[in-house]
Amino acid sequence: MEATLHGLIAGLAQAAQFFWDSLFGLIFGFLISAIAQVMLTPATMERYLGPGLKGILYGAGFGIISSACSYGAAAAARGFYRSGGDARAIFSFLIASTNMNLAILILFWSLLGWQFAFAEFFGGVVIIAVVTIGLSLLVGNRELARLQSAYEGSEESHHHCHDEEPERRDWGAVAARAIADVKMLRTELVIGYLIAGFAAALIPPGWLAAALHAVGAVPVIGYVLLLVVGLLIAVATFVCSMGNVPIARFLANAGIPLGANTTFIYGDLLILPLIAIYRKSFPPRVTWTFIGLFTAGAMLAGAIMDKAIGSSIGAMEMGSMALNDRFTLVANVVALAAVLVLAIAVLSRRRAI
Numbered sequence: 001m002e003a004t005l006h007g008l009i010a011g012l013a014q015a016a017q018f019f020w021d022s023l024f025g026l027i028f029g030f031l032i033s034a035i036a037q038v039m040l041t042p043a044t045m046e047r048y049l050g051p052g053l054k055g056i057l058y059g060a061g062f063g064i065i066s067s068a069c070s071y072g073a074a075a076a077a078r079g080f081y082r083s084g085g086d087a088r089a090i091f092s093f094l095i096a097s098t099n100m101n102l103a104i105l106i107l108f109w110s111l112l113g114w115q116f117a118f119a120e121f122f123g124g125v126v127i128i129a130v131v132t133i134g135l136s137l138l139v140g141n142r143e144l145a146r147l148q149s150a151y152e153g154s155e156e157s158h159h160h161c162h163d164e165e166p167e168r169r170d171w172g173a174v175a176a177r178a179i180a181d182v183k184m185l186r187t188e189l190v191i192g193y194l195i196a197g198f199a200a201a202l203i204p205p206g207w208l209a210a211a212l213h214a215v216g217a218v219p220v221i222g223y224v225l226l227l228v229v230g231l232l233i234a235v236a237t238f239v240c241s242m243g244n245v246p247i248a249r250f251l252a253n254a255g256i257p258l259g260a261n262t263t264f265i266y267g268d269l270l271i272l273p274l275i276a277i278y279r280k281s282f283p284p285r286v287t288w289t290f291i292g293l294f295t296a297g298a299m300l301a302g303a304i305m306d307k308a309i310g311s312s313i314g315a316m317e318m319g320s321m322a323l324n325d326r327f328t329l330v331a332n333v334v335a336l337a338a339v340l341v342l343a344i345a346v347l348s349r350r351r352a353i
Contacts, residue, residue: 015197055089063096123301130297234267259306
C-alpha cells in the first residue's frame with residue numbers, strides 16, 4: 001500500500017513538473033494560434049485549397065497557424081474536402097496542423113529544445129512532399145478530381161465540421177477561440193502529461209533504453225524497426241497532438257534516438273479514432289493511399305532528421321536541451337501576465353458595451 005501511494009505521488013509530481021516546464025509554451029502557443037484563427041477564418045481557407053503547388057503551400061500555411069488538435073484538424077479536413085478542396089492541399093493542411101503548428105513548435109522548444117522543434121517542422125515538410133507527390137503518382141490528378149466531385153454532391157457537402165466564421169475579430173474573439181481550443185485539447189493534454197509523468201516515475205529509463213538497444217541491434221533492419229516502434233508507440237498510447245510532447249520528453253530521457261522519437265510524434269495521425277474519421281471523410285482509395293504514404297513519409301522524415309541533427313541512441317543529452325529553471329520561471333510569469341492582461345481587456349470591453 002505504501003509503495004502504491006509513493007508511486008502515485010511520484011507520478012503526479014513528475015507530471016506537474018512537466019506541465020510547469022511547458023506552461024509558457026502552452027499559453028503562447030494557444031494565444032498565437034487563436035489570433036491567427038480569428039484573423040484567417042475557415043471560410044477563407046477553403047477558397048485557397050485548390051489543386052497544384054499553390055494549394056499545397058496554402059494548406060501547409062493554414063495548418064501552421066491553425067488549431068493544433070488532431071481531431072479538430074481531421075474534422076476541418078472533412079469539411080474542406082466536401083466543400084471542394086483538393087485532397088493533396090487538404091492533407092497538407094492536416095499534416096502541418098499537427099506537426100508544424102506554431103503551438104506545438106513552441107511547446108517542443110520549451111520542453112525538448114530546438115533540435116526537436118526543427119525536426120518536427122522540417123520532418124512535416126518531408127511528409128507533405130511524400131504524401132502529395134505519392135497521391136499524384138499513385139491515384140492521379142484526373143482520378144482525384146473525379147473522386148472529389150463525387151463527394152461534393154453528397155448531402156453533407158455543405159455541413160462543415162469546423163466552426164462558423166466568427167462575427168467579431170477582436171480580443172474577445174481571440175480569448176473565446178483560445179478557450180475553445182483548450183477545451184478541445186484538455187483531455188489529450190491531461191492524458192499526455194499523466195502518461196509521461198507516471199512513465200518517468202515508474203519505468204526505469206535504463207530498462208527502456210536496453211529494450212531500444214536490443215531492437216536497434218537487430219542486423220540490417222534494426223534502425224527501420226526502431227522507426228516502426230516509434231509509430232507503434234503513437235498508436236498504442238492513443239494520445240494525439242500536443243499531449244504527445246511530454247511523452248516524447250520521457251522517451252528522449254530513456255535514450256530513444258531522435259528519428260524514432262519524432263516518428264512517434266508524427267504517428268499521432270495514425271491512431272484508430274482518426275483513421276475512422278478518414279474513412280468517413282474520403283473515398284476508400286484516397287484514405288488508404290494516404291495512410292500508406294503517410295506511414296512511409298513519417299519513417300523517411302524520422303530517418304532524415306536523425307541523420308541531419310541527431311545520431312545514435314542516447315547521443316542527445318536532455319540537459320543540453322532543457323531550459324534553464326530561472327528562464328522557465330520568468331517565461332511562465334510573463335505568459336500568465338499576458339493571460340491576465342487579455343482577461344482584463346475582454347472584461348473592460350464587455351463592461352463598456
